Structures are given as C-alpha cells and as structure tokens.
Amino acid sequence: MSRWLLGEHLDGQRLWDDVRTMARIGGLEPKGICRLALDEQDNQARLWLAEQGGALGCSAYYDMLGNVFLRLEGRDSALAPLLIGSHLDSQRRAGAHDGALGVLAGLAVLRTLHDQNITPHRPVEVVAWTNEEGARFAPGASGSSWFAGQRQYDEIVNAIDGQGIRFGDALTQCLALLGAHGLAYRPRPFVPHAFLELHIEQGPILEALGKPVGVVNGIQGVNWYQVTVEGQANHAGTTPRNARRDAFDGAHELITALKAATLEQDDDLRFTIGTFALWPDSVNTIAQRATFTIDLRHPSQAVLSTLDARFHELAEQQWSSCSVSLKVSSRVAPVMFPDCLLDALRESAGRYCPDVPELVSGAFHDAIHLVHVCPTAMLFTPCRAGISHHPDEHIERDDATIATRVLADTTETLLNC
Amino acid sequence: MSRWLLGEHLDGQRLWDDVRTMARIGGLEPKGICRLALDEQDNQARLWLAEQGGALGCSAYYDMLGNVFLRLEGRDSALAPLLIGSHLDSQRRAGAHDGALGVLAGLAVLRTLHDQNITPHRPVEVVAWTNEEGARFAPGASGSSWFAGQRQYDEIVNAIDGQGIRFGDALTQCLALLGAHGLAYRPRPFVPHAFLELHIEQGPILEALGKPVGVVNGIQGVNWYQVTVEGQANHAGTTPRNARRDAFDGAHELITALKAATLEQDDDLRFTIGTFALWPDSVNTIAQRATFTIDLRHPSQAVLSTLDARFHELAEQQWSSCSVSLKVSSRVAPVMFPDCLLDALRESAGRYCPDVPELVSGAFHDAIHLVHVCPTAMLFTPCRAGISHHPDEHIERDDATIATRVLADTTETLLNC
Numbered sequence: 001m002s003r004w005l006l007g008e009h010l011d012g013q014r015l016w017d018d019v020r021t022m023a024r025i026g027g028l029e030p031k032g033i034c035r036l037a038l039d040e041q042d043n044q045a046r047l048w049l050a051e052q053g054g055a056l057g058c059s060a061y062y063d064m065l066g067n068v069f070l071r072l073e074g075r076d077s078a079l080a081p082l083l084i085g086s087h088l089d090s091q092r093r094a095g096a097h098d099g100a101l102g103v104l105a106g107l108a109v110l111r112t113l114h115d116q117n118i119t120p121h122r123p124v125e126v127v128a129w130t131n132e133e134g135a136r137f138a139p140g141a142s143g144s145s146w147f148a149g150q151r152q153y154d155e156i157v158n159a160i161d162g163q164g165i166r167f168g169d170a171l172t173q174c175l176a177l178l179g180a181h182g183l184a185y186r187p188r189p190f191v192p193h194a195f196l197e198l199h200i201e202q203g204p205i206l207e208a209l210g211k212p213v214g215v216v217n218g219i220q221g222v223n224w225y226q227v228t229v230e231g232q233a234n235h236a237g238t239t240p241r242n243a244r245r246d247a248f249d250g251a252h253e254l255i256t257a258l259k260a261a262t263l264e265q266d267d268d269l270r271f272t273i274g275t276f277a278l279w280p281d282s283v284n285t286i287a288q289r290a291t292f293t294i295d296l297r298h299p300s301q302a303v304l305s306t307l308d309a310r311f312h313e314l315a316e317q318q319w320s321s322c323s324v325s326l327k328v329s330s331r332v333a334p335v336m337f338p339d340c341l342l343d344a345l346r347e348s349a350g351r352y353c354p355d356v357p358e359l360v361s362g363a364f365h366d367a368i369h370l371v372h373v374c375p376t377a378m379l380f381t382p383c384r385a386g387i388s389h390h391p392d393e394h395i396e397r398d399d400a401t402i403a404t405r406v407l408a409d410t411t412e413t414l415l416n417c
Numbered sequence: 418m419s420r421w422l423l424g425e426h427l428d429g430q431r432l433w434d435d436v437r438t439m440a441r442i443g444g445l446e447p448k449g450i451c452r453l454a455l456d457e458q459d460n461q462a463r464l465w466l467a468e469q470g471g472a473l474g475c476s477a478y479y480d481m482l483g484n485v486f487l488r489l490e491g492r493d494s495a496l497a498p499l500l501i502g503s504h505l506d507s508q509r510r511a512g513a514h515d516g517a518l519g520v521l522a523g524l525a526v527l528r529t530l531h532d533q534n535i536t537p538h539r540p541v542e543v544v545a546w547t548n549e550e551g552a553r554f555a556p557g558a559s560g561s562s563w564f565a566g567q568r569q570y571d572e573i574v575n576a577i578d579g580q581g582i583r584f585g586d587a588l589t590q591c592l593a594l595l596g597a598h599g600l601a602y603r604p605r606p607f608v609p610h611a612f613l614e615l616h617i618e619q620g621p622i623l624e625a626l627g628k629p630v631g632v633v634n635g636i637q638g639v640n641w642y643q644v645t646v647e648g649q650a651n652h653a654g655t656t657p658r659n660a661r662r663d664a665f666d667g668a669h670e671l672i673t674a675l676k677a678a679t680l681e682q683d684d685d686l687r688f689t690i691g692t693f694a695l696w697p698d699s700v701n702t703i704a705q706r707a708t709f710t711i712d713l714r715h716p717s718q719a720v721l722s723t724l725d726a727r728f729h730e731l732a733e734q735q736w737s738s739c740s741v742s743l744k745v746s747s748r749v750a751p752v753m754f755p756d757c758l759l760d761a762l763r764e765s766a767g768r769y770c771p772d773v774p775e776l777v778s779g780a781f782h783d784a785i786h787l788v789h790v791c792p793t794a795m796l797f798t799p800c801r802a803g804i805s806h807h808p809d810e811h812i813e814r815d816d817a818t819i820a821t822r823v824l825a826d827t828t829e830t831l832l833n834c
Contacts, residue, residue: 203655220654224700236689236712237637237779238620239803248690252676255669272653273665275698276707283641283691283710290693293700295653362654386656 003416006112006408007348012401015108019400022048022088022104023096032391033096037089037131037142038066038170043177045088045100049128050183052107056114058126061186062178064153066130066171067143069186072110074123074415082414083192083374084109084407085127086199087143087366091135095200095393097383097400102198103128105404109411120415122193129366130171137167144366147189148373194341194414195370198379198407200395202363206382211357212399213406215345216378219361219368220270221304221334225294225311229254231322233280233288244286248278250322251290254314258294261310269307270297270362299334299360335368341377341414348409349379352402379403379410420833423529424765424826429818432525436817439465439505439521440513449808450513454506454548454559455483455587460594462505462517466545467600469524473531475543478603479595481570483547483588484560486603489527491540491832499831500609500791501526501824502544503616504560504783508552512810514800514817519615520545522821526828537832539610546783547588554584561783564606565790611758611831612787615796615824617812619780623799628774629816630823632762633795636778636785637687638721638751642711642728646671648739650697650705661703665695667739668707671731675711678727686724687714687779716751716777752785758794758831765826766796769819796820796827 025048026033026041035041046068050060053070061069071081086102106126113120129147134140137159145151157168179185201207206214231247255273262271276292294311298304308328315326342358349356359380370376381403384394442465443450443458452458463485467477470487478486488498503519523543530537546564551557554576562568574585596602618624623631648664672690679688693709711728715721725745732743759775766773776797787793798820801811 201655202652203657204660205657208660222654234803235619235780235805236691237639237687237714237781238618239687239779240620240622240684241687242684243621243625243803246689248693252669252672256673259669267657267659270654270656270658272663272701272703274653274695274700274702274704276665276693276695278691278693281692284689284712285691286689287691295701297654362656363652364654386651386660388652 007405036136080193081123087132148369201380202388204386212402218336220297224330247287249320337377424822453553497610498540504549565786618797619805621803629819637714641747664704666737754794
C-alpha cells in the first residue's frame, strides 16, 4: 500500500488557528485559560470539537464518563480503531496547550486525512478524556482511568468539588448537553488498536536541547511519603542543646540522610519536599512535631523499591533523639512504553528532527492508564522554561507543527499495519 | 548590728499554704491555673496579696500600671527600699509557680520579719509586676519595663487583647478596684536600693544537678531572625535536579551552614528554628519560597555579634541557586548581674546548698528591666523536667522552702547594709 505522507500535508496554520480558537473557550484576561472539568467552558470545548469532527465526516460519540470521540470510519469498520488524543480540561489558571494541544493535534490528523480525501483501512478516533487535571474533582484522569478499567465508576462520580457539587451531577448535565447536540451515546469502553498522546513536556529538557519534539519512552513511577518527626516542645531559651528533643533538628538530620540516599550520578531521580510544617510553630518554642512530604520519582521500579527500603530503614532510627513515622500515601509504578510503538515514533520523528531525544515523562498523563488496555506511547513538544499550570505557559507554533507532523506520520504507519 | 537569721526562721509550711491558696485563684480543673493579666482572677490575686500585707502591718500601694507593692516601713523611711518580687499573672494554661512563687517568697520574708517582730533599718517592699507574661496583652513585662523607664505608658496602654479589649481600659478597671479596696495610689516609679527576684528555672539544669537553688548571674541576650529563601516553583516530576531552584533545598543547605556556625564546645548557645513554612506547600510542587525564624541566645554580646555577622555573610550567598533575605526582628542584649548582689546570694545559698550552681537565665524576667534602675539579681529553683507554661509545671515544696530561705537571708544582708 502506498504511503500518504500525512505529516507533510498537515496544515500547521490551521492547527495553530484551532489552538487559538480553543484558547478562547474559557480564556482569561490578559492571558491563560480556565476550563475546569465538566464546567460550562469544558462542555463548550467538547461541543466545539464534535462540531469540527462533523464537518470532516466523522461521527461523534460520548461515553458514560463524558469522554468524547470523533471517529473517522475505516474501510474495515470491524478493526479496532487507532486512538489519538489527550484532554481539554485545565487547571484553574492555566495555559492553553496542556492537554488541548494533544486533542487538536488529533483533529489536525483527521483534517489532513479529510483534505487528502483518504479513507484508511482501519478506523481512527480522536478522544478528549474527561477530567485529566483533577483541579475541580480530585483525583484526576477520571475518563481515561475508567476507560482503562483502573478506577470504578461509583468511586469517580462521588467526588465532590469545592462548591459541594458532585461529579456525578455535573456529569449528568454534560451528558444531557452532548446528547442534545446530536452526539451518539456509546456507553462502554472498547479496546483500541493503540493509543498515541502528544503533550507539552511541562519540563525544561527539550527546550534546553533545542529540539521541537521528543519521544517519550515511559512515565516515571512515583512514591509519596508522609513523614512525622516527634520530639518534645520546650522553651527555646532555657533548654540546653544536650537536653533537647527538637523535632526540627530531627527532621533536618533525617532529611540530610534522605538526600544522601538519593544522590546519583545521573539526573533521573526526582526527590522533592514540597510541604513542611512545625508544631506549635512558635519562634521561641522548640518544635514538638515536624511533618513533611516526599515526592519521589524514578523510571525504574527497582530503584524506587531500593530507596523505599532505605527510607524505611532511616525512619527506624532516632534523629536528634526524636522518633520518626514514615508512611506511604501513594504509590504509582513506572510505565515503559512498548518498542513497537516507540520504533514507529522514532522513525517518524527522524524525518523532521535528527537525533530526536528520548525522555521519561515526569508528570502523569492519560496515557499512564491506557497502557493497561493497548499499546500506548507519547510525544512531547517543548514549552518555554518548563512552565505549565500557569498562564505563562508558552509553546512555539513551529514546534507544535513539527510534533504534530510526527504524530500524523506515526498515525499513518499504524493505520497501514 | 546583730544578724536575725531570717532564713532559718522562715515557715516553709506557711509558704506552701500561700502557694496553694494562690493556685486556687484562677485554678483550672483538674490542674493548672489561668490568671491572664488584668483579668478578674489576676485582680483578685492582687487584692489577696494586699490583704495579706495589711495583716502584717504593711502598707499596700499601686502605681499607674497596676503594679502592687507591700511596704514594710524601715526605721529610716527615707532610705531607698529593698524590692523583692515577681509577677502574679500567668499564661492561658499554666502552672501555679511561674511568677507567683517569687511574689509569695517575698511575702514569706515579710511574714518572717513580722513573726520575729523585726523592724529593719531600711524599708523593704514586695512587688507584683503587671503583665509579665504577655499572654493576653503582648508584649509582656509591661509593669516592670514601664517602672524601669524601658517602655512608654502610651505604648503599653494601647495594646489590644484577642477580644478587642484595650490594655488601658482593663487597667482602669483594675486601678478602680485596688483604690476601692483601700490600697494607696503612688503613681510614679522610684529608685529601689536593689531588686531580687526568685523564679522557677523553666529549664532542666538544676533538676539534673539535684540542687534546690541556683544563683542566676545574668540573662542571655536574644536575636530573632526572619529568613526567606526564594527559589522557583516548578513541577516535582518534570524538573531535573540540575534545573531546579528548590527553596526547600536552599533553606536546608543554609540551615546546615547556620548550624555549623553555631556549634560550640560548651553548651551555652541556644539556636532554635521554631517556625518553618513553604509556599505553595504542595506535595508535587517544588517550593518557590521557604520562610523560617531563628531564635539565637547567648550570655555574651561578643558571641552574639560574631554570629550575627556570620549569619548575614551566609545570607549573602546563594543556596541551591536560591537567594536569601535575613532580617533581625528583635534584639535584646545580654544582662550580667552585679557581683555585689551575686556575692550576697552566693553566701546565703552556701548555708543551705554546698556548691550552689550558677546559671544564666535563658528566659526573660522582670529583672531584665530592673537592671536599668538598680542592682538586680535572681535566684532559680528547679521545676520538674524544665516544664512551665503548662499545667504539668511542678516544683517540690522542699526546694521552694530552701530557695526562699536563701532569698530571706540575702534580704537580711541587704537590709543591714
């Protein structure tokens, strides 16, 4: 079968127009966007997407979680569709590209197939997953985790937002709206042929390398720890050093040891203490209790397991005569994407970008769930200074075009196999 | 002139009865006391004290700040009186001895003079200073700092408590009550011959040494610092170590250096980080800002000045690529009590306690202000485990008796000179 060279035909200006149009749905002044999951703006974004798909001859579907699919039928409609997409919801004060770029890149592939008048052998679908961000209803990745059988419907719909609104009630409104606008209801998940997700990097690596695109070969595993160091409150002036059980000192020493345990030659490991509090938190009182969290990430489960054991060992010691409790509050295993897909991405990327970098994703994405149902992989495109979840998030149009061309060519490869 | 040996005649049981009586004024169930400055209980305590003095033939006075004085007239009433005392107000959930013991020990000295039918050459006065604790109206030591000319009346009376009540209004109520109960108004401060204050140690040293009393030869100086470490918020998963400006890491490294600078052979220095906060304080976000306080104490101004310079040097460096701001929020110079008084205390203490320990006070007391108007010194008696500002505060009756005997004998020495 002849090659279509979808990437070369892809209209970068049209993609950029779509990005700017989508950025106006929930746009903030002077910049940034707010499309919280299942709010009015998020639902408008779904309808706009469905409308674009209709103009391209695609059918639009929604499922029990409000995930929206644009389906371009294949010559053999019985084949599992190739799935491309990401999410349209955002953080409360966000940039325009986190999630949206991946959906609009999928739309750009559909536009190219349509413009070239191509009917692929295998169906292709573009998806917008519901509530990836978790900014309104926590936790996030509701649509993709449910689709992949990783989280239960009942658990998801009982989440409550900050205004006391239930996820399930907001979802009912959304589904009614989608139905009223002529989208077809296809309640259940299905098994895709493969899933591809293009996303902004949300980190500084591609920008530093000066590359427009990177192949993501996996997603880091994450352990979250809640640590409590317990000492004895006392007067800061009257208690000599040798009589102290200062929880701050204990935490400081323990953290020095934890940091020493996580030092490595490569820069693959991420160790972050993002919260820290003292009690009673008074200038002239020795702290009775220090609490802090650890966010530990690494692409290798073996490394995470070794460090987990070491952390627990350290927590069994006394630090400045204080006792320590260390509890795992969350554990997500690393994901490695399959070589069959990575090879296709590498080959496509090589056409536009010599020495295409390979990265491990430090952030979670919908793809982390899709790996459980089908071959899955990701592409990253750089964002300025690694900034996301902020109106300052910024990408270059030319980078986005190139990354989307790589996505298009990889789509072509997968539709032809 | 013959010696009276006041200490030997002092009635330890009577002192303990007074301690228990006073503990019932504002007593909490099941234990502890609450006598916030100028509240109903605190005012009751003043009246009770004045009543006891009256029964001993003393005159009771109050001044513009509500400080209450019991005066035992001397044969030469023109001589400056020897002043003994402490405070009767307490923290919100406190023990019965912090402050009150010093006032009641003074009362015990007056009782002994009365029982022995002694009229000293020089007048002696027992004082209860207003609002030492600062628990209701901050800052504390209102009565003694005003008396010693260290703080202005206008500034003190404009303090507001947690219920919006002005210090000045609570004071007016108190003064009216004292006047109505027959105390005489003596508005202005005067220059005492000397000031002696017995206080619980509020630290663990005397208990560890097994000593009932210690001579306090000074009060540590204190510097308070407010430190801010400024980095860059970023995603905990996507930001490699070499691209981070983690304010927590910066604070951790800076504190390691600060602690190294404060290590010393002796255990005289007190370095306490009692408050610490991160912003935005999110598990998976690299901290943009860390703020913490330092409470630094030492008996020597030279040591404090050297460390102050070193702290400022360290704050000029970058730590984990973060910038630092270090500001002094409070500075109180160390106080050394004069040898003339210390020798008298040492001699008296030697009669009851061989090898009497000498301590530097780590906490502030009313005495820190009195040094500005007259020779001043202090005695400490142990409290269990160094605990104070808590209902668990505990002292032994026998220790209190011995310390008060030392106070009585020193009073005798000073009244006879």
